[in-house]
Amino acid sequence: MSTNIDHIKEEHHHQPSGLMRWITTTNHKDIGSLYLWFSLLMFFIGGFMALIIRAELFQPGLQLVVPGFFNQMTTMHALIMIFGALMPAFVGLANWQLPMMIGAPDMALPRLNNWSFWILPFAFAMLISTLFFESGGPAAGWTLYPPLSLQGGNSMPFVIFSLHLLGASSILGAINVIATILNMRAPGMTLMKMPIFVWTWLITAFLLIAAMPVLAGAITMLLTDRFYGTSFFTAAGGGDPVLFQHIFWFFGHPEVYILILPAFGIISTIIPAFSRKKLFGYDSMVYATASIALLSFIVWAHHMFTVGMPLAGEIFFMFTTMLIAVPTGVKVFNWVATMWKGSMTFETPMLFSLAFIILFTIGGFSGLMLAITPADFQYHDTYFVVAHFHYVLVPGAIFAVIAAVYYWLPKWTGKMYNETLGKVHFWMTTVFVNITFFPMHFVGLAGMPRRIPDYAVQFTDFNMIASVGAFGFGLSQLLFVYILFQTLRQPVTAADKSWEGAEGLEWTLPSPAPYHSFDTPPKVD
């Protein structure tokens, strides 16, 4: 394998070129880039599936796809967006930023880092290949509820093994993040002096290590129930299909905070930079993040209020869920207070962050509505739920990722994106995201169920609007890709400190940042 390796002297060690550079790299920036490009690819594959869904839902009746394939699309869209687009995007950002932010040369466990990335393309190849099976891909929804998921075709063990691998990748990545943050900080950087993005990732990594193995356990039980005659989820054998839902959501609820806590960290970094003020209430931000993380382990059954739990359970999970609004409210308050009397400017990262605050909060409030048990009996499994989690994940998590890319792109590449195009991208994205998802609230409250390819005619108008919005949103993201490639073709002009109000160790490095971020530890006061 070393025949065509061209040895380049890079600082103090050799480095292969071409494809082998990327396959064998242990560098946090290379791996961060791999994660981010992979995430972008998955974002478009998952997005394409969403457009198939929206095209079918443009009108009532069955036009484009058969129901079985429609179900495969909803299942795969979710799995790809969660495990393929969002989680790798945040790990990619962590890889690029954490060592620079804490004054380290690289991640603590670089080989493990390579491994956690390279599992992903293989696992997704295995997952997506099931769509080409004669019996099709998984179609029981990304939550894989038995007994339906046990009745799928040949895709079932492939899906489960790919999820095992993705889980392993996440756990290894999270272990690396924790070891890096706890062990590689520059002298003088105490925990409460860490940048807030580092804090949110530290807590996210804890959630990953605690939650992903539980998913592995749950899907292992699915596997033995299907192939080896166990009866974990079969009432006739003394088990219970609802048991799967409990175990799944014990993973699933921390999982949704895994998707949002790093986003909080990004927004808490960008808002102060463009308000030219320090983050308001740094300590309370840290405590709020930790509280959200701890609460995430005792709220899981709010995903299953209608499943027939004892009243005490319904009430417990309703109130713990509502408690989450408190630390989340602290965060929103702090962001607004940070902007208060700041000298604000509105570059693209700031625009996405502002839209995040408003639109994520809409998703937060619809979450609060869903948390009310008696009301949830009405909303459960309707498009209102779809509207809710898309508001927190698209103008929430994805907006934060896009904001982060615009914000740190000059640091990564030494090149500045086109501000006008960035603003056009922002406005198109923000308008279309609302056209897509806001009508879903209405059809959901009116009773349109989720995960069906056909619907009653009275829902037609809002569905048409949503489909138009979805295609507009998809097109807007092509502009994003254009902006990225256009930026990469620019000459290196970005200043070391690319933004006037930016704070943190990464801005003391040259732009683009050197291959090994800090060869010797910087001093932190």
Add this chain to the structure above:
Amino acid sequence: MSGSYYVPHETKWPFLATLALMIMFIGLANYMNDESTLTLTFTGLGLLLLVIYGWFSYVVRESEGGLYDDQVDMSFRWGMAWFIFSEVMFFAAFFGALYYARELSLPWLAGDGSGVSTNQELWPSFENVWPSNGPANYGGDFIVMKAAGIPALNTIILLISGLTVTWAHHGLKEGKRNQLISGLVATVLLGFIFVGFQAYEYSHAYNDLNLKMTSGIYGSTFYMLTGFHGFHVTLGAIMLTVILFRCIRGHFTNENHFGFEAVAWYWHFVDVVWLGLFVFVYWL
């Protein structure tokens, strides 16, 4: 803490490990679907073992070459500690299933609380008695594994092995290589004896007690929990064996021996999980 940092070279091992894992899992999935034999699975497993051997040999050479400083050592410590925590959470899922079945789903099937109508409509004669293979008597009547026999013996074996590995650790720290090696030999032996007893127990359960994976929720939780634990003990015993051979070759110093400690932590972890199993699976 200050001065230069250690940053490793490029590496081919993780990519190769992923390739091997994929071959193994694709083979296993095809096997489960009755589409192929286990050939591909074992090919993947064989490749994976080769990769693990290559990767670890490389790391051992680096370690013995004195490449790792205190900071790297600390990264390894955090890494291993959090890995063990992830394993704890993996077992927690199965312990949770056991708890849920015993405390919630079986009582409900027997007519408690909100499960009244299920009981009346489907299985009016079902009563909640643990152990249970469910209202449909899955797998037929069976006899449970008593805590007092082999399980109690295995508990003693694992507890003693926890002591011997600690004794070996003291030997290592005080430079008494004989104590180190005999302590490790004892630990490895006890580990494999445990696994042997477990295998005997399984064959006894299948042949004489009619206790199988298909014996309803009792069989499911019994084999899932003890099976994954037995798998972890096997892994731990193999890891201890590797450490034993390294000690015989004179690896590790009095101060610097994280490889030994990592495996010892892992061994204590499987020990603690066993205590949970003994109490909740066999005893109560």
